[in-house]
Amino acid sequence: MSLTVYAPASMGNVGVGFDLLGAALAPIDGTLLGDCVSIEPALTGISLSLAGHWADKLPVDAADNIVYQCAEFFLAQLESQAGIAMTLEKNLPVGSGLGSSASSVVAALYALNEYFDRPFDEQALLRLMGEFEGKISGSVHYDNVAPCYLGGMQLMLDVPHSVCEGLPVFKQWYWVVAYPGISLSTAKMRALLPEVYDKSVAIDFGRYLSAFVHASYKQDASLAIAVLKDVLAEPYRASEIPGYEQARAALAELGMLTTGISGSGPTLFSVTDDLATAQAAQAWLDSHYVKQGVGFSHICQIDTQGTRRVD
Ligand code: HSE
Numbered sequence: 001m002s003l004t005v006y007a008p009a010s011m012g013n014v015g016v017g018f019d020l021l022g023a024a025l026a027p028i029d030g031t032l033l034g035d036c037v038s039i040e041p042a043l044t045g046i047s048l049s050l051a052g053h054w055a056d057k058l059p060v061d062a063a064d065n066i067v068y069q070c071a072e073f074f075l076a077q078l079e080s081q082a083g084i085a086m087t088l089e090k091n092l093p094v095g096s097g098l099g100s101s102a103s104s105v106v107a108a109l110y111a112l113n114e115y116f117d118r119p120f121d122e123q124a125l126l127r128l129m130g131e132f133e134g135k136i137s138g139s140v141h142y143d144n145v146a147p148c149y150l151g152g153m154q155l156m157l158d159v160p161h162s163v164c165e166g167l168p169v170f171k172q173w174y175w176v177v178a179y180p181g182i183s184l185s186t187a188k189m190r191a192l193l194p195e196v197y198d199k200s201v202a203i204d205f206g207r208y209l210s211a212f213v214h215a216s217y218k219q220d221a222s223l224a225i226a227v228l229k230d231v232l233a234e235p236y237r238a239s240e241i242p243g244y245e246q247a248r249a250a251l252a253e254l255g256m257l258t259t260g261i262s263g264s265g266p267t268l269f270s271v272t273d274d275l276a277t278a279q280a281a282q283a284w285l286d287s288h289y290v291k292q293g294v295g296f297s298h299i300c301q302i303d304t305q306g307t308r309r310v311d
Contacts, residue, residue, distance in 0.1 A: 002040035003114055004311040007107035008303045009033045009092055009160040010099035011177070011269055012143040014153065014258030016212045017161045018205070019160045022143035023153040023169070025098070025177060026303035033298060034148070035091050036310065037067060037107040042083035046071045052090040054100075057183075066101065066136055073132075078116055079161070095183030097263035101136040102144035105129055110112065110149065110307045125149070138187035144221040144263065151306030166218045169302045174278040176256070178285040179267045180243065181294030189264035192236045203233045218308075221273065225257045228271070241266045247289045256281050265294060275299075308311055 008024045011194050035052070048062040048071075062068050067088045077080065085111050088108070092100040106129050109236050120128065126142070126149055134140035146154040146164040154164040197205075208227045215224035238244050241261065248259045251270045255277045259270040268289070278299045285297050 001036065001115070002311070003111060003309055004036055004038040005107045005114065005307060006032055006036050006310045007034050007109055007110065007112040007148050007307040008102045008151070008305075009103060010144045010281070011204060011267075011268040012084070012099060012141070012263035013230065013261070013270075014228075015230040015234070015258070016228050017143070017155070018230065019141045019143055020149040020156045020209065021153065021212075022099075022156075022302075023175075024147040024303035024306055025175065025298070025300040027298040027300050028174070028277070029298075032310070033091065033300075035103040035107050036089040037111045038311070039089040040085050044083040046075065046083075047085045049085070049087045050090060051087055054090040054093050055088070055093045058088075058090060066132060067104055067108040069135075070105060070132055071089065071112060074109075074112040074116065077145075078119060079276055080116070082116075084115070089137050093179060093183065095185055096098050096179050097184070097261065097265045097267035098177070098179065099144035099263060102129070102133045102148045102237065105132045105136075106145055106148045108309050114295070114309065115232070121152075123161070123163060126165070129285050130163070138190065146296060146308070150306050151302075151304045153216070165305075167213060168219065169304075170219070170221050170273075171210075171301070172221070172273045173301070174272050174275060175300045175302070176270045176272070176281045176285065176297065177267055177279050178247075178270075178282070178289050178297040179295050180289050181291035182266055184264060186264045189237055189240070192231060192240060194236070197232065201231050202259045204229075223269065228258045228260070230260055230298050233264070237261055237265055241268075243289050247285065250284055250288065251281050254280050254284060277295055
């Protein structure tokens with residue numbers, strides 16, 4: 001058998017939930033914004049071919065690629081001598097804040113699990129995804145792999161029986177995302193953050209995140225927007241993302257409800273419930289934030305399907 005798996009782009013943090021909240025993205029024009037991994041039988045060993053717009057930014061040696069390492073791990077765990085030929089179609093830029101490494105890892109592990117008749121259950125596979133993604137980003141945080149795998153907006157629980165739980169989403173919201181075209185290392189963007197926060201910041205963080213979760217269950221969109229604030233990361237990261245602060249101000253002028261950093265940046269997200277406003281925001285971002293030829297923008301809704309077979 002051969003199969004192809006698609007794993008969507010995702011926004012870590014979603015502003016208000018540093019390391020604890022994440023959402024999968026589905027462009028409303030139907031674009032598949034995420035990496036694909038294919039597996040087919042081969043005579044012996046593991047091979048990995050690279051394809052897709054962003055493939056040239058990946059390690060040249062296949063053995064250094066996380067997708068290859070996922071396959072090595074899988075075959076070792078299963079004590080399998082099977083030969084497999086894998087292809088990674090790299091459709092997300094590395095270091096973009098769109099969960100690029102998560103997308104590759106999740107697509108690979110999901111595809112391997114399907115190919116070998118599901119030896120791992122959902123929770124075990126998710127923990128494996130977190131561990132492998134952590135090798136690239138420098139620390140284990142599930143806010144990209146969980147929504148990428150399961151879809152929707154996911155709140156991290158990290159209790160023994162459950163990594164995360166889906167939150168109700170605001171179906172009327174459009175998330176305009178814009179990737180300016182530069183790459184930022186998650187590890188470096190994490191190093192900008194203080195080791196210790198003031199008590200008042202800790203209280204604000206708890207208040208905003210708990211109020212956002214409450215508002216999601218109540219479907220109180222105006223409360224959700226009022227508390228969708230990032231007090232942990234944005235104050236330390238904003239100035240490191242060229243043009244971010246100007247874009248944030250301009251998007252507010254255009255009537256966008258709130259704007260934040262997607263993951264550790266440089267992609268930004270901006271929210272509205274009005275399509276015409278989303279289109280105006282996208283046009284502004286395309287001419288002021290996105291570098292021609294290397295960056296891009298999309299008007300998205302939340303992807304509710306998560307990772308899936310597309311063969
Ligand atoms: N929660 C992580 C961070 C996401 O902001 O560092 C990285 O994509």
